Amino acid sequence: MSQHAPAVTPDLFWQTMSAFQQSAALKSAVELEIFTHIGAGKASATEIAEASGASERGVRILCDVLTIIGFLTKDSGNYQLTESTAAFLDKRSPMYVGSAVEFILSPAQRRGYDELTNAVRNGGSSVSGEASMDPESEMWVNFARNMAPLMFPGAQMLAEHIGFEADRQLKVLDIAAGHGIYGIMVAKKYPNAQIYGADWNKVLAVAKENAEKLGVADRYHTIPGNAFESDFGTGFDVILIPNFLHHFDTPTCESFLRKVNSALADGGKVLTVEFVPNEDRVSPPPSAMFSLVMLAATPGGDAYTFAELKQMFENAGFSQNEIVALQPMPQHLIISTR
Amino acid sequence: MSQHAPAVTPDLFWQTMSAFQQSAALKSAVELEIFTHIGAGKASATEIAEASGASERGVRILCDVLTIIGFLTKDSGNYQLTESTAAFLDKRSPMYVGSAVEFILSPAQRRGYDELTNAVRNGGSSVSGEASMDPESEMWVNFARNMAPLMFPGAQMLAEHIGFEADRQLKVLDIAAGHGIYGIMVAKKYPNAQIYGADWNKVLAVAKENAEKLGVADRYHTIPGNAFESDFGTGFDVILIPNFLHHFDTPTCESFLRKVNSALADGGKVLTVEFVPNEDRVSPPPSAMFSLVMLAATPGGDAYTFAELKQMFENAGFSQNEIVALQPMPQHLIISTR
Numbered sequence: 001m002s003q004h005a006p007a008v009t010p011d012l013f014w015q016t017m018s019a020f021q022q023s024a025a026l027k028s029a030v031e032l033e034i035f036t037h038i039g040a041g042k043a044s045a046t047e048i049a050e051a052s053g054a055s056e057r058g059v060r061i062l063c064d065v066l067t068i069i070g071f072l073t074k075d076s077g078n079y080q081l082t083e084s085t086a087a088f089l090d091k092r093s094p095m096y097v098g099s100a101v102e103f104i105l106s107p108a109q110r111r112g113y114d115e116l117t118n119a120v121r122n123g124g125s126s127v128s129g130e131a132s133m134d135p136e137s138e139m140w141v142n143f144a145r146n147m148a149p150l151m152f153p154g155a156q157m158l159a160e161h162i163g164f165e166a167d168r169q170l171k172v173l174d175i176a177a178g179h180g181i182y183g184i185m186v187a188k189k190y191p192n193a194q195i196y197g198a199d200w201n202k203v204l205a206v207a208k209e210n211a212e213k214l215g216v217a218d219r220y221h222t223i224p225g226n227a228f229e230s231d232f233g234t235g236f237d238v239i240l241i242p243n244f245l246h247h248f249d250t251p252t253c254e255s256f257l258r259k260v261n262s263a264l265a266d267g268g269k270v271l272t273v274e275f276v277p278n279e280d281r282v283s284p285p286p287s288a289m290f291s292l293v294m295l296a297a298t299p300g301g302d303a304y305t306f307a308e309l310k311q312m313f314e315n316a317g318f319s320q321n322e323i324v325a326l327q328p329m330p331q332h333l334i335i336s337t338r
Numbered sequence: 339m340s341q342h343a344p345a346v347t348p349d350l351f352w353q354t355m356s357a358f359q360q361s362a363a364l365k366s367a368v369e370l371e372i373f374t375h376i377g378a379g380k381a382s383a384t385e386i387a388e389a390s391g392a393s394e395r396g397v398r399i400l401c402d403v404l405t406i407i408g409f410l411t412k413d414s415g416n417y418q419l420t421e422s423t424a425a426f427l428d429k430r431s432p433m434y435v436g437s438a439v440e441f442i443l444s445p446a447q448r449r450g451y452d453e454l455t456n457a458v459r460n461g462g463s464s465v466s467g468e469a470s471m472d473p474e475s476e477m478w479v480n481f482a483r484n485m486a487p488l489m490f491p492g493a494q495m496l497a498e499h500i501g502f503e504a505d506r507q508l509k510v511l512d513i514a515a516g517h518g519i520y521g522i523m524v525a526k527k528y529p530n531a532q533i534y535g536a537d538w539n540k541v542l543a544v545a546k547e548n549a550e551k552l553g554v555a556d557r558y559h560t561i562p563g564n565a566f567e568s569d570f571g572t573g574f575d576v577i578l579i580p581n582f583l584h585h586f587d588t589p590t591c592e593s594f595l596r597k598v599n600s601a602l603a604d605g606g607k608v609l610t611v612e613f614v615p616n617e618d619r620v621s622p623p624p625s626a627m628f629s630l631v632m633l634a635a636t637p638g639g640d641a642y643t644f645a646e647l648k649q650m651f652e653n654a655g656f657s658q659n660e661i662v663a664l665q666p667m668p669q670h671l672i673i674s675t676r
Contacts, residue, residue, distance in 0.1 A: 009666055010426045010435055010488065012408055013364070014624070017442050020358035021630055024451035026351070031455045055461030060619075061629040061640070062458050067620045068627055070350055074620050088348045097348055104355050113362035117369045120400050123393030150348065281398075282405045282412050286352070289406055291399045292359055302399070328347055 025065045027105045030089065030098040034062065035071070035081060039090035043078035099146040108139050112296030124299035136202070140178060144206035148179035154329040155185040155242075158271055161324055161333055162238060167192055173236040173263060174198065175227055176244040180207025180220070182273070183240060187216040193238075198223040198230055228256060232263040239264055242273035243331070246290065249300030250312060257316030261338070269337055270318065275303045276332040286330035309334055363403045365443045368427065368436040372400065373409070373419060377428035381416035437484040446477050450634030462637035474540070478516060482544035486517035492667040493523035493580075496609055499662055499671055500576060505530055511574040511601060512536065513565055514582040518545025518558070520611070521578060525554040531576075536561040536568055566594060570601040577602055580611040581669070584628065587638030588650060595654030599676070607675055608656065613641045614670040624668035647672055 029035060037051040045060035052059065067074045071085045081090060089098045103109065112119065112127045119125045164170060170193040174183030177197035184207075187195050195216070197207045201224040211220035223230055227244070239260055245253045260270060275290035282288050287303055294301035304312075310321045318336040326333050367373060375389040383398035390397065405412045409423045419428060427436045441447065450457065450465045457463045502508060508531040512521030515535030522545075525533050533554070535545045539562040549558035561568050565582070577598055583591045598608060613628035620626050625641055632639035642650075648659045656674040664671050 007666075008422045008425050010422065012422060013426055013435065013438075014488075014668075016360050016364045016407055016409075017439055018361070018627070020361040020443070020448070021451060021627070021634070022354050023356070023358040024454045024634070025630060026354045028455040028458050032458060054459045057461045057638075057640075058458030058633060061633045064619045065627060065630045068623050069354055071354075074618065084346045084348065084350060087346050088351055097351060100351075101355055105358070110358070113359060116362045117366040120366050120370060120396030121392045123395045150352075280412065281402045285406045289356070289359070289403060292363060292403045295396060295399045296359070296362070300395075302395075328345075330352075 022065070022069055023105060025062060025069070026071075027101045029062060029066055029071070030101045032059075032062075033091060034059070034066070035085055035089040035098070036091040038063075038072065038079050039081050039086055039092060043080070045077070045079075048079070095149070097149040100150050101146075103142050103146040106139075106142055108142075109297070116296055119295050125295065125297055126299075127297060137200075138202075140200060140203045141206060144179040144203050148181050148206075148210065151179060151181045151242075152185075154273060154326045154331055155181045157326050157329070158182055158240070158242070158273065158333055159185045159189040161335060162186065162189070162269065162271065164190070164237070166190065168237075170194070170237045171235055171265070172196065172238040172240065173223075173232055174240045174242070175232075175260070176242070177207045177240075178203055178242075180204075180210045182242045183207075184211055184214050184216055184220070186238065186240070187211070187219050188214065194219050194221065196221045196223055196232075196236075198225070198227055198232060200224065200226075228259075232259070234263050235265045236263050237265050237268045239268065239270045240273075241270065245272060245309070245312075246274060246294055246303060247298050247301040249302075250304075250308070252300070253304075254312050254315050257312055257318070261317045264338070267337075269335055270313075272309070272334040272336065273326065273331050274309065274334065275330060276306050276309065276323065276334075277303050279305055279307065281305065284330070287332075290330075306332075306334070360403070360407055361443060363400060363407070364409075365439045367400060367404055367409070368439045370397075370400075371429060372397070372404070373423055373427040373436070374429040376401075376410065376417055376419050377424055377430060381418070383415070383417075386417065433487070435487040438488050439484075441480050441484040444477075444480055446480075447635070454634055457633050463633065463635055464637075465635060476540075478538060478541045479544060482517040482541050486519050486544075486548065489517060489519045489580075490523075492611060492664045492669055493519045495664050495667070496520055496578070496580070496611065496671055497523045497527040499673060500524065500527070500607065500609065502528070502575070504528065506575075508532070508575045509573055509603070510534065510576040510578065511561075511570055512578045512580070513570075513598070514580070515545045515578075516541055516580075518542075518548045520580045521545075522549055522552050522554055522558070524576065524578070525549070525557050526552065532557050532559065534559045534561055534570075534574075536563070536565055536570060538562065538564075566597075570597070572601055573603045574601050575603050575606045577606065577608045578611075579608065583610060583647070583650075584612060584632055584641060585636050585639040587640075588642075588646070590638070591642075592650045592653050595650055595656070599655045602676070605675075607673055608651075610647070610672040610674065611664065611669050612647065612672060613668060614644050614647065614661065614672075615641050617643055617645065619643065622668070625670075628668075644670075644672070 032052045042048045049056040049059040183195040204222045275287040277288035290303040320337045370390045380386045387394040387397040521533040542560045549555045613625040615626035628641040658675045662671045
């Protein structure tokens with residue numbers, strides 16, 4: 001055995017088996033606003049416990065665990081936020097993203113993992129049909145409300161990549177708009193753009209709230225309903241498909257992209273946001289891991305490679321397809337034209 | 339900002355929030371015996387799917403995720419076990435520990451994490467009373483059946499540290515014996531030792547099975563019942579307290595150790611196995627993280643520091659207390675004498 005051979009240990013097994021405990025600790029910390037209290041100057045377990053209305057034993061153990069994971073530092077019994085924790089998990093920060101735990105760790109999302117063995121057996125989740133395709137389901141409202149903050153950096157970058165002149169009149173369709181952030185960022189960048197958000201009615205209420213907050217409500221229009229059945233209309237200069245295709249199998253994506261094509265104006269562009277792994281499907285980790293989310297949540301979705309996406313777009317009549325990283329987000333942007 | 343300052347990113351947040359997905363993937367892999375099939379030479383997703391009676395899509399996504407986590411390697415679509423995976427997760431290996439997922443990720447264990455925010459608020463779990471102190475509960479039977487393989491290395495090391503002459507007559511009490519492995523390893527090392535396993539009756543059935551399998555059944559005796567109420571008898575040369583004290587608060591531990599003291603023979607030794615963090619309570623990670631398990635599962639247990647354990651033992655009449663690492667296990671052994 002070479003000097004540098006890794007030791008044969010069950011450590012990775014133990015760590016991975018226990019990893020769910022870290023997710024639970026993080027969720028509790030967000031729910032009790034532990035990071036916000038520490039950011040506001042509460043340092044000891046006693047002080048943090050008092051501020052959060054929780055027990056000292058509970059807070060001490062939780063903060064020790066958050067220190068071990070790397071969200072806090074600890075010195076002589078006093079806890080402090082790391083720079084990243086202060087930026088993203090202190091509620092007073094404009095970049096606060098903590099609410100995402102309420103979607104990612106919601107019972108509806110977790111159920112797919114409780115039944116993961118069956119999903120592997122059967123080739124897909126049986127969970128999806130119930131929640132994700134039901135127009136009255138709260139699932140996508142939860143997504144729209146709690147995941148929006150994580151979307152801002154990617155949405156801003158997407159708007160930078162549209163590449164039309166700044167003052168051009170644009171008719172923009174945002175498919176499965178959700179929180180509406182992608183379309184809204186396009187509206188911010190293009191003052192003469194009219195945005196049409198398509199999604200379930202309940203979800204569009206969240207998009208409209210966000211359009212209001214961000215000052216573009218007068219240019220924000222809605223197309224309620226199932227994206228596969230709605231009449232989008234025609235003549236769109238820009239069509240956004242953010243984080244949508246991965247929920248569906250290849251034939252469904254292709255037929256949907258044909259519908260998208262028929263809604264696009266001459267010279268128009270389709271901008272698709274996706275988790276795109278490399279051809280090996282195991283790198284880079286954040287994109288490649290996303291296939292598991294789709295196995296747990298959908299009957300036939302996937303994290304598609306660029307070759308696969310390109311083929312779908314070509315089959316739907318888009319001959320030019322370009323891929324751009326949306327760093328620091330794990331997603332990529334695919335820009336497609338006829 | 340210095341050149342080496344870590345980037346301010348939500349990456350750790352995202353990773354930790356999604357960590358539960360990795361636990362679920364591992365559990366499914368164990369349940370479908372994916373590692374065993376790969377160990378037996380099935381290499382492609384198609385072959386593994388066929389051998390495990392699962393779908394190709396499900397197996398491909400699962401194996402990609404197991405590759406990303408580090409359990410497998412992947413080359414041209416063919417998966418292989420790492421050396422550690424072959425040793426610990428292929429069922430044909432004598433060191434197989436995969437069954438531990440059935441305890442650590444059982445609904446009973448996970449419920450404590452579903453209610454973790456309440457446990458932090460209230461200072462302890464409300465889950466414990468129901469399952470862990472009920473003599474008819476299947477929870478400790480599950481523990482005894484599925485966690486035994488993980489205990490062998492530590493139990494063997496414990497036996498090495500007893501330090502009596504090899505042929506001495508020993509009367510050994512194994513408290514909350516569970517799978518019985520600690521006492522059984524002492525019986526293997528000391529051919530003239532008589533072992534008395536104390537635990538719930540249902541759990542002792544597993545210990546007796548293991549004593550039978552390992553050839554020491556004729557020297558294995560049982561003391562059924564609640565360890566706080568049972569009459570242990572007296573005159574024990576060795577008393578084992580493996581992974582027991584952490585479930586209880588300090589006053590409960592101290593009064594229990596007084597009971598242990600009264601069962602010990604002159605010149606006897608108490609050997610306690612515990613997760614013992616350093617005084618900072620955040621290192622080393624595997625021991626320090628264990629406090630969370632106790633927060634989620636018990637009303638007042640903890641991963642106690644050596645200073646705390648020493649104080650408990652001193653208060654219970656043990657003046658000599660020595661601590662020994664049980665590496666490569668994360669636990670420590672505390673050897674106490676009057």
